[in-house]
Amino acid sequence: MTEETPKKLVELKDLQLYFNKGKANEVRAIDHVTFDIYEGEIFGLVGESGSGKTTIGRTILKLHEPTAGEILFNGEDVTHLKGKALLEFRKNAQMIFQDPQASLNGRMKVRDIIAEGIDINKLAKDRTDRDNKVQQLLKLVGLNEDHATRYPHEFSGGQRQRIGIARALAVDPKFIIADEPISALDVSIQAQVVNLMKDLQKRHSLTYLFIAHDLSMVKYISDRIGVMHWGKLLEIGTADAVYNHPLHPYTKSLLSAIPVPDPEVESLRQHVEYDTTVETDGKERHMVEANPGHFVLATDEEVALYKLQQNK
Amino acid sequence: MSNPILKVENLHVNFNTYAGTVQAIRDVSFDLNKGETLAIVGESGSGKSVTTKTLMGLNAKNALIPDNSRLIFKDRNLLDLKEEEWQSVRGNEIAMIFQDPMTSLDPTMRIGMQIAEPLMKHRKMKKVAALARALELMKGVGIPNAEEHINDYPHQWSGGMRQRAVIAIALAVDPEILIADEPTTALDVTIQAQILKLMKELQKDTGSSIIFITHDLGVVAGMANRVAVMYAGKIVEYGTVDEIFFNPQHPYTWGLLNSMPTTDTKVGSLVAIPGTPPDLLDPPTGDAFASRNEYALAIDLKEEPPFFRVSDTHYAATWLLDERAPKVTPPVQIQRRWERWREIQGQEAQS
Numbered sequence: 001m002t003e004e005t006p007k008k009l010v011e012l013k014d015l016q017l018y019f020n021k022g023k024a025n026e027v028r029a030i031d032h033v034t035f036d037i038y039e040g041e042i043f044g045l046v047g048e049s050g051s052g053k054t055t056i057g058r059t060i061l062k063l064h065e066p067t068a069g070e071i072l073f074n075g076e077d078v079t080h081l082k083g084k085a086l087l088e089f090r091k092n093a094q095m096i097f098q099d100p101q102a103s104l105n106g107r108m109k110v111r112d113i114i115a116e117g118i119d120i121n122k123l124a125k126d127r128t129d130r131d132n133k134v135q136q137l138l139k140l141v142g143l144n145e146d147h148a149t150r151y152p153h154e155f156s157g158g159q160r161q162r163i164g165i166a167r168a169l170a171v172d173p174k175f176i177i178a179d180e181p182i183s184a185l186d187v188s189i190q191a192q193v194v195n196l197m198k199d200l201q202k203r204h205s206l207t208y209l210f211i212a213h214d215l216s217m218v219k220y221i222s223d224r225i226g227v228m229h230w231g232k233l234l235e236i237g238t239a240d241a242v243y244n245h246p247l248h249p250y251t252k253s254l255l256s257a258i259p260v261p262d263p264e265v266e267s268l269r270q271h272v273e274y275d276t277t278v279e280t281d282g283k284e285r286h287m288v289e290a291n292p293g294h295f296v297l298a299t300d301e302e303v304a305l306y307k308l309q310q311n312k
Numbered sequence: 313m314s315n316p317i318l319k320v321e322n323l324h325v326n327f328n329t330y331a332g333t334v335q336a337i338r339d340v341s342f343d344l345n346k347g348e349t350l351a352i353v354g355e356s357g358s359g360k361s362v363t364t365k366t367l368m369g370l371n372a373k374n375a376l377i378p379d380n381s382r383l384i385f386k387d388r389n390l391l392d393l394k395e396e397e398w399q400s401v402r403g404n405e406i407a408m409i410f411q412d413p414m415t416s417l418d419p420t421m422r423i424g425m426q427i428a429e430p431l432m433k434h435r436k437m438k439k440v441a442a443l444a445r446a447l448e449l450m451k452g453v454g455i456p457n458a459e460e461h462i463n464d465y466p467h468q469w470s471g472g473m474r475q476r477a478v479i480a481i482a483l484a485v486d487p488e489i490l491i492a493d494e495p496t497t498a499l500d501v502t503i504q505a506q507i508l509k510l511m512k513e514l515q516k517d518t519g520s521s522i523i524f525i526t527h528d529l530g531v532v533a534g535m536a537n538r539v540a541v542m543y544a545g546k547i548v549e550y551g552t553v554d555e556i557f558f559n560p561q562h563p564y565t566w567g568l569l570n571s572m573p574t575t576d577t578k579v580g581s582l583v584a585i586p587g588t589p590p591d592l593l594d595p596p597t598g599d600a601f602a603s604r605n606e607y608a609l610a611i612d613l614k615e616e617p618p619f620f621r622v623s624d625t626h627y628a629a630t631w632l633l634d635e636r637a638p639k640v641t642p643p644v645q646i647q648r649r650w651e652r653w654r655e656i657q658g659q660e661a662q663s
Contacts, residue, residue: 048500049471156588186355187527191571191584213500216530220573220582257505259530261572263553264652266534271505 006038008075009175009207010060015069017052017059029055030066031231034287037175042201042208044222044239046215046254051228053211057177060209061095062086073175091121094168098180100160104152110163111148114138117171137166141196158189165196169204177209182217194221215258219243227251230279233287237294247296247306250274278302316343317488317521318367319384325362326376332593333376336362338545344489349515349522351532351553353568354542357589360525363542364491367523368408369398385489404434407487411494413474417466423477424450424462430484449480454510472503479510486518493525508535529572533557538625541565544590544600551626558653561620561628563607566646583643599631607632607640 017030037043097103124130141162182190227235235248253274325337383390410416428442450458453476496504540550549562567585587604602612620633
């Protein structure tokens, strides 16, 4: 490991977001979560519905106000930004949404949808410059120039998601949060969009936070992966480490549940049930680096046990 | 060996819309054998859901089904049934599990009553007896402390538990055919694993036949005995689950298998199918998949391919199987699957 440590682009420090704090129905949507996203990487966040993965993405973009903790972007504290500074931050951090039907304004032409960020941030000199920028973006995501004058309903789901990607790229961001960007799409179209995102990442040196519940797609696209459950981050590591040498019992259970498109493998696959006591027994747990770069939320005894199981 | 309980012959379904006639199902034929699980795989718009709605007599009013289409179930053509006759078939002999347990349960009705309802309607059971049976069914689908929850409303339950209730309703009257339309798509993977396991166990006990509609090939590999792949309103390939996964012949099946990553798919090897499915208002002449197919032949644009026999159980509608067609080399991942097929065949020949 002589590689120089990559630069941290996003840092979450002990982030907490509690809804209805202090009341009987308090929900700990984000419960003491700490992790970094390095510049130029794709960080995958997986977990079941209700695990808090979407809430983390939205909190980074300041669509939720965190209860406590810090968010650093490019070394600067962005936790409590307002006004102009927030506008500037959101130029660097953009989002691709899950539902390409609901996230595009049906009354706006594609050109205006894509150019909205350009207008807000005054990135175009004049009308021709604006149109040129839109044309370039359309080409970039694999759409035609004449698509600019159409409305969202004239497009298929996959094409609409391309429009959403073009809109996110319009302000030339460094960081993109993709919240389940493909789960509303057909299988054959999913691969198109994922390949496009991967291609754009390379060409524009983007950093992604890729949020999804489709574990095989996350494994395919991500460099590193974080596993969430009930608002807590349970395990972080490289995609290979988390998938092939998981430590936390929840990760193991989750992985054992993925159906594999291979009848022979499927006939042998056994789903391992998850015993939640490792989260609910009230013991003090913290993130432990079990192997270089591979962290797990556990007590010291548990880490020793997990490592023993891993080496078997 | 085969003992079809249902025969679908030359099914066409058209929908009249303001834009024109949508040819949603274009000549689909298949058999469903007793006790088997047949998976129908395809993208949205391929006609898989319209096929099942037709089997349940649930198509919209603007659906047109020509007279030569036949659905033979117990020596009668279901398409000739009147609405009153349908009511004794639907939910009784043929039952359905829908995709979204949120919308397929009645939010204003207690769950126990929803399970008891088909028993009272089709089996003429009294309310008390039906509720007692509903409780047994709830236990059968793995609802913990069923006694305490029989009077709950759907909103009090999680998605996975609700889907168990939907399954209990479908199984209440021991249907001969169970149609499951994307039954686990709305659920988390760990819940999906539980529900699929439950469906398998219940099928073993009841011996019912299942038509399983899904786009998830992983689920197909674990659940199905036979698979039919649909594209643009047609079946393009069908065979046993091993034949479809290890010896696929249609380029669309190749594309589907390649566009799903497995957890060991290497970076850069995910191959997307280019383009989008055709518009069924005006289906293309020839092979509907031709414009997205890098293996398309000149004839694909002119003439629709018939089914070519691969084995007694395996057929594919692609001109590549014609003896005059040039030999093509399929994508690497498919070649690997073919190698596995030869190994399996070798093992079977030895034993």
